[in-house]
Amino acid sequence: MPSFDAVVIGAGVNGLACAGRLSKAGLKVQLVDQAAQVGGAMATREFAPGYRVSAVAHLVNALDARVESGLDLARHGLKWSARDLATTALGENGDHLVLCGAFGERLDGSISAADRAAWTELRVRLLRFAAVLAPFKAMSPPRLAANAGNDLIALAKIALKLRLLGRDDMREFLRLLLINVADVVEDEFADDRLKGLIAFDATLGAHLGPRSPNTLILLLNRLASQAAGTVAGLALPKGGMGAVAAAMANAVAELGVDVRANAPVRRVLVEGDRAVGVELQCGEIIRARHVVSAANPKTTFLDLVGRPQLDTGFVRRTRSIRMRGGAAKFHLALSGAPDFRGADLTSRLVIAPSVNAVENAFNAVKYNRFSEKPVMEIIVPSAFEDGLAPAGHHVLSAIVQFAPREVEGGWNDRRGAFGERIMATLEAHAPGISGLIVAAQMLSPEDIERDYSMIGGDWHHGELAVEQMLFLRPAVGAAGYATPVPGLWLAGAGSHPGGGVSGAAGWNAAERLIGSEGAQ
Structure with a gap:
């Protein structure tokens, strides 16, 4: 008999979110991680005696509201040093431009009246278009198969929302999905500081420059998120990113998740073509009805599952996932x-x-x-x-x-x-x-x-690009959190909707698994 309903590999933001949601649905869950401390890259560390910083990620701009409220992170200790953080575009001579509030609700600094007006109009337009994309983040990538009834209904609802933009805005939205961010800002503004800032934000964490195709969609993806209750906002957790990890760890422990650090996984156990548990590096076997990996998809399939268990075409697609951190x-x-x-x-x-x-x-x-x-x-x-x-x-x-x-x-x-x-x-x-x-x-x-454990230094575990998004993420055959190996699920940043301190991929994966069980 399996010891657990689910064993989750990786205790970063997505693994914690997934384990918490599964436990809330009544599943018995064990969460294992190779590190001595849970949180993954969501950590606050001392880099010199007496000096501590957030190790990798250092701001929150995408913490999923379902994770924050569903795990009651405030009650478990999460506090904010700053919400609606302003952004200062630095000028070398002290002529700075400040975007106050969520995505520059107000501009402070010397800037022409024409650019100020153009910014107000573009900001409203981008946020309106980002709102069309936002529902995608909280859903499994829609399957386009004829028998994917619920997925097609959800897709139809989003298509209706797009249609309600009106003909002109719908055309503009579709145009922006394919355009590069440099063309947009150079058409709209004269101010180099503002143009440089928006170009930077659109390419932050990407292996793309502002003149690369499709970079505007990355900006819209960023604006479709929320932080500390503010859409398109930025927030700084008190105590650094490790405080987010600590609050999540406290929450899942209270829910009954068995959390084990210093427990690296050697392999996923596959018996009769089905995942039935994991073997730790120490030789210990943990059996479960479901195995959920929040690790990198290449690590999951090529190292933990192994090529002999997978179709050669799927192995090829997995090896081809681009992971170039920049x-x-x-x-x-x-x-x-x-x-x-x-x-x-x-x-x-x-x-x-x-x-x-x-x-x-x-x-x-x-x-x-x-x-x-x-x-x-x-x-x-x-x-x-x-x-x-x-x-x-x-x-x-x-x-x-x-x-x-x-x-x-x-x-x-x-x-x-x-x-x-x-x-x-x-x-x-x-x-x-x-x-x-x-x-x-x-x-x-x-x-x-x-x-x-971020291959290529890529915090998305697979670059965010149009050919690696939605039902193409991380690869055809594993795009909806389920995988070609029955009983094995993906829940990490390599799955939709991507990385960052979000937890959306983990929560979505848990919802998909719960749905397969008919649980709540």
């Missing part, structure tokens, strides 16, 4: 507050001076080189709360683009050179910051792959 993480321990030429440190700071700056930064990775003039998103978490650094000191966290997984010359030899380019960029915007450094840390895509 971002590095950079941390500074500082003896004082950095001065970004008067910018508010309690805002999200972005260095992306123009569309061309973002495009040029991306161009380097196409040739396995890092950007000579990187663009980046910066947070100074110690400006929001005490306890992350010694009194009077600060920590800086930056997501830096672009950096390839395989850099020319190897990361061991080139790490210092990229760090110098990052510091040169920071120094240009915050003169004197180099003199404040107590310690520094850089995580290359190679480091992120090794430390957090």
Whole structure:
């Protein structure tokens, strides 16, 4: 007899969300993870004595409302240091542009009246179109087969919502799905800071530049999310991203999920062509009626299940999933507050001076080189709360683009050179910051792959691109959370709707599994 109804592999945001939802439906669940602490990349870590930062992800912009409310994360300790976080597009001479509220409800700074009006109109239009995409995030990718009745009904409802936009808006929506973000912002604005910021946001975490096709849909996908109850908002959890993991871990434990850390999985047990449990590296066997993997789909199928259990065509499609991360993480321990030429440190700071700056930064990775003039998103978490650094000191966290997984010359030899380019960029915007450094840390895509099991350093476990979205994600044959192996389910970032601190993929997968059982 199986010991559990379901065993979930991977205790990151999606594994926790999935385990919690399954337990709420009455299933007996065990959650296993190879790390000593649950949360995956959703962690707060000390990188120098007395200095702590969010290890990889450092802001929340997509935490699924079903996860936040369904697991009652507030009751389990989740608090916010900031909601509706403003974004400051840094100008080298201190001429900053501030987008206040969710996706720039208000613009502060010197900007022409024409650009201000154009921004107001474009913002409303993009949010309206993003609202059409939002329902897709909370549903299994619709199957197009003739017997997929419920899926086709759901798809029809969304098609009706699209039709209600009106003929002109519907045409514009369909046009924007295929266009690149550079063309949109260059048609709309003259201000380089605003254009660079929107280009940066559309390509953050992607292996694409702003002139790459279909990048506008990535921006709409981002705007279709919510954070701390605000659509298209940004929020900073008190205590860093590890606080989100802790609240989720507390919630699932209360629901009765058996959580085991330091429990790496060697293989998925397949008997009679069906997944029946897992074997841990230590040799322990855990039997379950369902196996749910929140791990990378390549890891799941090629390593844990194994090629002999899979159709050769499916193996080929799995191997072909593109996973090219393009971002590095950079941390500074500082003896004082950095001065970004008067910018508010309690805002999200972005260095992306123009569309061309973002495009040029991306161009380097196409040739396995890092950007000579990187663009980046910066947070100074110690400006929001005490306890992350010694009194009077600060920590800086930056997501830096672009950096390839395989850099020319190897990361061991080139790490210092990229760090110098990052510091040169920071120094240009915050003169004197180099003199404040107590310690520094850089995580290359190679480091992120090794430390957090993200192949290629890709936090989506499969690039977000039109050919790897919805019913094509992660691959044909495993796009609806069910897999070619009966009893095995996918619930990670590699499945729809993708990565980030969301939990949507895990919650959706649980709903699909529960539906297969007729449970509630």
